[in-house]
Amino acid sequence: MKLAKRVAALTPSSTLEITAKAQELKAAGHDVIGLGAGEPDFNTPQHIIDAAVKAMTEGHTKYTPTGGLASLKNEIIEKFKNDQEITYQPSEIIVCSGAKHALYTLFQVLLDDEDEVIIPTPYWVSYPEQVKLAGGVPVYVDGLEQNEFKITPEDLEKQITSRTKALILNSPSNPTGMLYTEQELAALGEVCLRHDILIVSDEIYEKLIYGAHQHISIASISSELKEQTIIINGVSKSHSMTGWRIGYAAGNKEIIKAMTNLASHSTSNPTSIAQYATIAAYSGSQATVEEMRQAFEERLNIIFEKLVTIPGVSCIKPQGAFYLFPNVKEAAVKTGFENVDEFAKGLLDEVKVAVIPGSGFGAPDNIRLSYATSLESLEKAIDRINQFVQSKL
CATH class of the missing domain: 3.90.1150.10 (Aspartate Aminotransferase, domain 1)
Known part of the structure; x- marks a missing residue:
């Protein structure tokens, strides 16, 4: 066949x-x-495992809302307030079966055939494939080694066309481990605002930062950039919960609503037990x-x-x-x-x-x-x- x-x-x-x-x-x-x-x-830390066991014994093994438990969304909202001083509403959050699923769902609701997504190189291996699966076209911008594998506003400008729909930013980066500074993010964000390009900010490694370096979310820089950004994150790397498959997206409520509608016809809700474990991950000791x-x-x-x-x-x-x-x-x-x-x-x-x-x-x-x-x-x-x-x- x-x-x-x-x-x-x-x-x-x-x-x-x-x-x-x-x-x-x-x-x-x-x-x-x-x-x-x-x-x-x-x-996975023991208190998170214990919370999952408790959820099972208490019968929390049924369907949940497609976009995630209200109590988990509230914990994610608190995390954004505490870590980045960004305020979201529950309607601006969707919990997915991993951050990879959040990205996949986002591109499915965002892209029409031949829409372009700018992807800095080096890139995580699944970005181009997910764009292609949604009918989009990956457009690569070289992050040069002499610039710590990061792109500049001038690099970005050169690749923008009438079909450009989004820019993917991954900071800290997989595979390079490099971080964009606040100034670098603001400069890239200004280009995206001027051309009305959605910023997809993959922040899955935000808790793993070394030396004097600091993670900055591009959505925290201004209210305009917050509106222009979808943040992708999860507990896989930060809490050693890769197998639990919990990630999430935060941003424009119309995009989040579309993602939730699509998820209702594909995966339904993320695993209920893993959601309760994630509540413990965010509400418990760090x-x-x-x-x-x-x-x-x-x-x-x-x-x-x-x-x-x-x-x-x-x-x-x-x-x-x-x-x-x-x-x-x-x-x-x-x-x-x-x-x-x-x-x-x-x-x-x-x-x-x-x-x-x-x-x-x-x-x-x-x-x-x-x-x-x-x-x-x-x-x-x-x-x-x-x-x-x-x-x-």
Whole structure:
């Protein structure tokens, strides 16, 4: 049977593909170190698990409103007030089955055929595919390495056409870990306001910030930018709840209403038990969130120094999230590989270290390494990469 064109045109997720291959090798008895994970290596905090158990025993296992429990929406509203000093109403919030589902639903209600969405590179692998699934056209703007992988207002202006509908901003970024400053966001926002372009602000890594850096939501800069922005967020990264599948969108109530209507005919409500767990995540102690952030920062500071000593490898130190995104083009060339994709394949085949090629993120000279794993494994992996390169020079 012939599949629909929209599915046939999809590019498989490189992150899931590499992770699956690494798991196969592990199952076959190989000592594989996987640095492809896009999730914290900590279990969900106990008070959140306890809240889920309590919800089940109390019978909260039925349908909820499609857009999420009123009590959860209130917790999300409080979170925005406390963290970013932004005020939302319940009608401006939809709870979804993960932040990825929130993005997917947004593009489905926002885009008509051939509408354009500007996506800075490097980008999270699912942005272009979700735009294409909605009939839209991804338009890429290069975030240059010399500018910390960030785009400028001039870069943005050059790509705007009469079909431009939205700009995606991801700060902190997956895969680069870079953050936009308030001044940079305000300048990009001014362009979007002038051209009436919706800003899709993916803030899923907002709690994982290092050093003196600070996360700023573009929606917090002015009331005009708040009206022009849809924030995407969730508890997957901040509270180590990837498997619970709770994300949300906040913004214009007409867009949120359309998203809720679509969800009512696709997923219905997010899992009831996971919603109660998320209420506990936001209303309870945030100490575990900070403990996890500190652990990531400690790992980053140790392994970054080791990584940049490898011949042919350069890297900008991440400011957030839990990824390193080194440029390894020189190392690939020096070690006789045709390109970085082949270099990454060699790492997995020969020294059993799984990394994600940057080509899947629109940056073919780079690889993504997740430091969401133990420090012991990270140090071992960096040593293996170094030995791999040194042995071929």
